[in-house]
Amino acid sequence: MTSIFDSLQESLAFLNLDLFMLLSLISLLGGTVIFLVMAVNALVAVYFERKVSAFMQDRLGPMEVGILGFKGGKKFWGGIGQTLADAIKLLTKEDILPKSSDKFLMILAPFIIFSGAFLTFIGLPFAQNIVISDFNIGLFYIVAMSSVGVIGIILAGWSSNNKWSLYGAMRAAAQIISYEIPIGLSLLLVVIVSGSLHLGDIVQWQETNRWFIFHSPFAFLAFFIYFISTVAETNRTPFDIPEAESELVAGWMTEYSGFRWALFFLSEYANMLIVCIVASIVFLGGWLSPLHLINIFPESWYILDGPALGFFWVSLKAVILIFVMMWFRWTFPRLRVDQLMYVCWKVFIPFALANLFFVSLWELIF
Amino acid sequence: MSEYLNNIVYGVKSFLTGMKLTMDHFRNKKELVATLQYPHEKWPVPERNIGFNHSEYNLIRSRLHVDIDDCIACMQCERACPVDCIKIDSIKPPKGSEIDCGMTSNDTQKKMIVSRFTIDMSECMYCNLCVFPCPEDCIYMVGGPNAEKHEIDYEFSQYKRDGMIFEFADATDEAIRDAGGEKWLDQRDVKLAKHNDGVELKGEVKSVKPDPITAPIKTDTPISTAKPATQTSESSGELEIKSFNDISDKMCRGIAKKAFMAAKRGGKDAVAILADVAQALSDAGKMSDEIQSILDGLSASPSKAVAPAVEAGGDVKVESVPDAPEAVEMKEFDIKDLNAIEDKMARGTAKKAFIAAKRSGEDKVEAVRKALTDAGKLDTATEDLLNSFSGAAAKVSAPVEAEKLAESTEEAVVEPVGDLPLFEIADLNGIDDKMTRGMAKKIFMAGKRTGKTRTEVIADLRAGLTEAGKLDDATNTILNKLGSGN
């Protein structure tokens, strides 16, 4: 598995730059790519979410705004330019910092959250060879980086000097840190079985055996624990208690507006994408086609697996998972903060630990 | 343990039920979509569009409409309105005159001319109560029997609140005059003038008079425009940092502002500040003709906070403010204008003279000037102020009379905006002499009962006490204090 970083290094070798310049150039290129991915993801996902929610709620959603006169079709694609218009609106909005807020931290917070999401993308493969930098400990790196954001959330809540924000930040800290544990335990299962933290190796294991979700009943359960915990990790309904618009106004984002708020939004949707891609790579066979569900087909059938289609499979799986997350959001009420903790500590963690034990047994026996 | 598991099972089951439902709505159930894409699709109109019978009347409450030809000015609708949003004036032709007011469509002979039929839709609460009592069926929410004539009007909007006042009467001034409505016309004109006065004010405090002296015109620009006269600031007698905004060059502006701030912090007065600014600018070598003229303009009228300033720079935008100069001239000399006088004592004297002049109907400006000269308090600033009004005085006299007329006929006298609230009776306790205190309190109560404003009450007090020879210095100070609002 080669990374974009490596291939760029090779292909730019003809420039005869010294190493420092070369690395800077490549980092710049890589960073731009990540930023574009995040921005496009947010644009598309917000539009998608609006339409999904609208259809589930017997509405039509955005129908008016178009791009360059093109308004989209009658139903689903109507108002295709809405999120673009929203983005422009957010960027041109007045930037408000409350008078008695801690200005430095308040400005800093969105960037911390943003860089948490940004850095995670470095180790995240979109397909076999489409990864910015290929780590040996890719899984570990992703889990570590995706929890950086919580610092930003606490800073945002604290520095706003608003009681609602503070509540939101405290809830978010408790929630995100708690849900790290079931996520970690579920991913540990995969590491035990495949014997590697390298995402490429994990997919390799699934290629030779089967999708990990079908490894054993315990792996099946682990997938759900992982997925629901990530819903909580990304602060989405039914676990959106840090935002809880009917209780805390807007939680830790209450005092933010304009560009800074847009950064929160960007990172929220980026986090969604990250956890869904990780789920599809680790549990759902990554860039492998659905034929790898159970490996019993003859060799010649696997033409669907080519490197070109890898990206397609990963994104398809991720999009389906994102849709499920949205589906959750527009179906369920919100949990209370103590119930949220109950679900984590009294349901998910015991189950995840039991899973770990039984999967180890399973590996010993079979 | 089983309860724990049961809970989980029940939970998962209920989640799946819910998710199935939302998925159902996502995939089919499109017929349930309730969205109406408003500008493209419009609300269907309920189909009851037959006649004016109560049982058949098409009920859309969108906008009131009056078929004025049918109106007999019976005032039923005005009386029925709970929020007084309908106003009807009518003029009955004198007996024996041959004016024909017309017939209604119900063949009723009209006996009056409807000179005014206004409906303020911004106050209407769409209760429909005015529709029912009408004997001629001429007022209705649009959508009635004349729906084809008057479209159903869901969407009427205006930029100003005044725009929501709809006038339905179409009687010409001629017709009204013929019917003997001169008096009504005069009253209407007074009201209109008053209204227009308010419109020009745009809600700003009327306390400081705009500068009547034309703005210092920059010689080398062909056209210069005075900014709307209403842009006066409340802190009269002070130079403001905003005044320098007219300087076009950024650098110069910065220097000027810096110098201004420094000078202001030093507690200098306007002239000294300007000198400082000029000094700073010439030190920096930035002094140009343009700036000089601006500074000159500022120093010429330092008592006016924002001098009507010159649009600096080459390209001058001509903002036509045709009414502004006229409005300036027509502004009446008000007692509050005297607040601009710095010296407390002088202000008191001036106000006293003003009130006295107002009562006796003399020329107020002259009276004030005389009183001040007698007291030896007439300084240049005050002189300027008075001069600014003496020109206007002649023209003012006509509207003043008109206003008096209006006052005599109307109960509602507009209270001067910006006057301070009436002070408490306890504030008079500072007066030492018992007799004086008692007298003052009596006057105060009388004033309060008749609903006078603070300045009026104080003027009364002053007049009353002077008459009794009880107005000593201490009392005067107290009154002055009250007059200035603390």
Next chain:
Amino acid sequence: MEANLVDKSVIETGEMVLNMGPQHPSTHGVLRLKIHTDGEIVSQIEPVIGYLHRCFEKHCEKLSYEQIVPFTDRCDYLASMHMDHAYSIAVEKLLDIELPDRVEYIRVIIAELQRIASHLVAVGTFGLDVGAITPFTWTIRDRERVLDLFETLCGARLLYNYIWPGGVSHDLPPKFIERTLDFLDYFDPQIDELNNLLTTNKIFIERTADVGILPPEVGINFGVSGPSLRGSGVNFDLRKNEPYSIYSKFDFDVPVGKGEMGTIGDTWDRYYVRVLEMRESAKIIRQACAELPGGDVHAALPKKIRPNAGEVYGRYESARGDVGFYIMSNGKNIPMRVKMRSPAFCNLSVLSEISEGWMISDVIAILGSLDIVLGEIDR
């Protein structure tokens, strides 16, 4: 050693006062709650009302009896018909008018449709309060159909001025009964959908059952009425116990809280009573539509309302509870005093009693289950 690490004078622990409102997504209007909290736990609540005070009672002293009707509309803007009806009943009692049968039937049909519309908002916004957004849009969608019916009826969608002392302003439009029945046929399955989506949802039950329990005797002592009181298991409905208008002719049940998911009188019960009441209202409408007599609706409209000196206290079961109009007349065409006993005013007063010790999220749920309308509280 450890004692030195924490300077107690700097780090103080104590209660925090949280101002919920007047601008807050879940206070259902401009209500302000001063909440004393210890972390998330609420120790004391002080509702501050009056932000929407519009001098209703003072207005009434300046307006004639007919002109007051539009103002009663604006008290409870989610159940305007009920306010009209309550006021009209009180004035009719004062005037001693006998109404034509058709008027009574029309009034009952309209009032029950309005009850459905009002409860739909109550149920939907309650879902919103606990974080479920989809049920809200579904209920609003259904309410819209009721409002359409009202629009054909009297031309207005929210503030109707339809029921007058002595009658109604207009007769039913053509096809109104058919359309009403169509709506009811459409509406029944929607309640099932709502139940599947929200009422029986595990998270919803966790959030609402056993939360904010209102014991019946406390409710009565505080003057709580309507569905909020019936949720506590008190079988008290003016339509049944003191039938006004022609409610004694109809066959319907009064749903009360049974504590199916938790304790009797909890938030879930108060919510579910409303859902069940919508079905009962539909039942009443069907019966009334079947029996609707003919006649002139304007027969009993008095030319001028000028009651004799005296006073009357009229009670009415509105969507929020027991509306009372206390009207004192001194023989003029303008009432001497109109006092409105607003149900939500009393219902809200019990909030601090039942929500202390719960969490902030629960306070929102409890507030939502009381179904207050600020227009009516502040008048």
Next chain:
Amino acid sequence: MTFDEIVALLDTKASGKTSVIEGKTVISVSPENWSEISAILKNESKLNFDYLMCISAYDKGDNKVYGAAYNFYSTVNNHYLEVRVEIEDGISIPSVVELWKAADWHEREAYDMMGLKFEGHPDLKRILLSDDWEGYPLRKNYKEPDYYHGLPVPKDKSYWD
């Protein structure tokens, strides 16, 4: 119980302390007897007025006499009673908050709007108007203030009338 029975019962329990207003089914109680009568109304098992529906403060219009009309209902015995307590301005009425919690807000409202004072009320302050409001708006002799916090109160529509 009918109104006459209630009156008879009250006569035996506290004779002479209540009177029936002529021509009306309303009982009048003087403020000094009100706390005793209210306790009887609430606690006497035959009466058992457990539901205080409404307290309506009213102004007789003579600038002197103000009153409060209490509307009671018994959810157990299903009967009604209206009691009036009339006072001269400045005298306070005993509060019934101890007996009916519903009275808490109603009494505050009566104080706010009509200036009736209730003795023994735990927290008698304004409820609908702001705390610094002057005067009691529902009194017949109430005059709207010209200024509120220095802001003129718009009373006329000069351009419109």
